[in-house]
Amino acid sequence: MTTQDLGISLDTVWMLLAAMLVFFMQPGFALCEAGFTRSKNTANILFKNFVDFMFGSLLFWFIGFGFMFGSDGQGFIGMPNFGDLSFYKTDLPVEGFLIFETVFCATSATIVSGAMAERTKFSVYCVYSLFISLLIYPIEGHWTWGGGWLCNADAGSFMMNTFGAAFHDFAGSAIVHSVGGVLALIGAIVLGPRLGKYDKNGKSKAIPGHNLMAAALGVFILWFGWFGFNPGSQLAASGEVNRVAISHVFLTTNLAAVAGGIATMFITWFKYGKPSFSLTLNGVLAGLVGITAGCDVVSPTGAVVIGLICGTLLPFGIEFIDQKLHIDDPVGASTVHGICGIAGTLLTGLLSVGEGALYGHGFGFLGAQALGILCIDGWTVVCGLILFFTIKKTVGIRVDKRIEEEGLDIYEHGESCYNH
Secondary structure, eight states, X not given: OXXXXXXXXXXXXXXXXXXXXHXXXXXXXXXXXXXHSOGGGHHHHHHHHHHHHHHHHHHIIIIIHHHHHOTTSOSSSOOOOTTOOTTOOOSSOHHHHHHHHHHHHHHHHHHHHHHTTTSBOHHHHHHHHHHIXXXXXXXXXXXXXXXXXXXXXXXXXXXXXXXXXXXXXXXXXXIIIIHHHHHHHHHHHHHOOOTTSBOTTOOBOOOOOSXXXXXXXXXXXXXXXXXXXXXXXGOOOOXXXXXXXXXXXXXXXXXXXXXXXXXXXXXXXXXXXXXXXXXXXXXXXXXXXXXXXXXXXXXXXXXXXXXXXXXXXXXXXXXXIIIISOOOOTTOHIIIIIIHHHHHHHHHHHHOTTTOGGGTSOSHHHHHHHXXXXXXXXXXXXXXXXXXXXXXXXXXXXXXXXXXXXXXXXXXXXXXXXXX
C-alpha cells in the first residue's frame, strides 16, 4: 500500500466516523424536543425524528444528491441523479461522501419538527419533511457546497468581482441551521400557537416540558455529535494540514459551546433572579450553531466571542418571538438555529483571521456573508410560505382540538410512549 493509499483510507475512515457522529445527533434532537414538550406527544415527536432520516436518506440518495452536486454548479439547480452516483468524481469513495452529506440534510429537516410540535398532523409532517430533503435544502446547497455561485472564489466570478471574497460557511450555520430555523419560524406562524399558550389579552403562558433530564441528555448528545459536524467537514485527517485543521475546529467548536451556555446562564440569572437550566441548555446549542460557519477561520478567542454573543441573543430572541410576536415555538428552534445561525454567519465576516473586518481586511468578506445569508434564507422563506400555506389550504396542517388536548400519541399512532 502506498502512502497516498494510506492517506485516502485514513481520510475515508475519518469521514465515515464523522458521519456516524452527525447521525447520532438525530437521537439528540429527538430527546431534546421530547423533553421540552409534554408527555402526551412524546411518541409522535420520536417518530418524526425517525421519519426525517428515513425519508431524507432515500430522497437524497435518489435525487437530492444530484440536485446539490450535479452539473458544473453554476446554475440554479443540479441534475437529478436517480440513484446513480457515478457522475460525482472525488478521491474519497462517493458512497461515503453521500452518507456524510445525507446526515447533514436530515439535520436541516429535523430542526423544523420542534417548533411545530404538539399540534401538527403526522401525515403532513411526512409531506413537508419530504420537500425539505428533496428541494429546499439541496438547491441552496447547490449554490454553496455544490460548487455554486455563492462559494465560487475563482478569479472573475460574481462573488470575487463584487466583494473580493466568496461566501464561507464551513459546516452549515447558514446552509443547515438557519434554513431549518427559518422554516421552523414560518411553520410555527402558519400553524398557530398551541391551545392555551396565550390568554385572551395575548399574554404568553408557560407550557413546561415534561422531562428536563431527557432534554439535557439530548443536548449532551448534540454537543458530542457536533464534533463530527464541524471537524468532520474538513473531510480529511491525513497530513499535517488536515490534522492541525480538525484539531483547531474541535477547539473552537467546544469554546463557543461553553461560552454560549455561560452567557445564557448569567443573563437568565440576572434577568429572572435564578439561572434557567432549560434556557442554558439552548444557550449551549446557540453557541454551537453560531460557531459552525467560521469554526475553521476564527481564533479560539473569536470562538468565545461568537459563543458569548449567541448565548446572549438566545434568551432575548426566545422572549421576543414568544411574547412580542406571539409565535409559539415550544423548543426555541427559531432562535437557536435561525437567529444564531444568521448571527454566526455574519460574525464570521467580522472575526475571520484571514478575511475578517475586525482584522483589518475591510468589509468585502462581511458583504459576501450578508449576501449569502440573504439569498439562502430568502429562498427558504419563499419556499416555506408556499409549502406551508399550500398544505394548510388543501389538506390542513393542524390536528383537531380534541386530539391536541388529549395528545397526538394515541390519536395519531394508537400507542403511548409512557404506559403507567
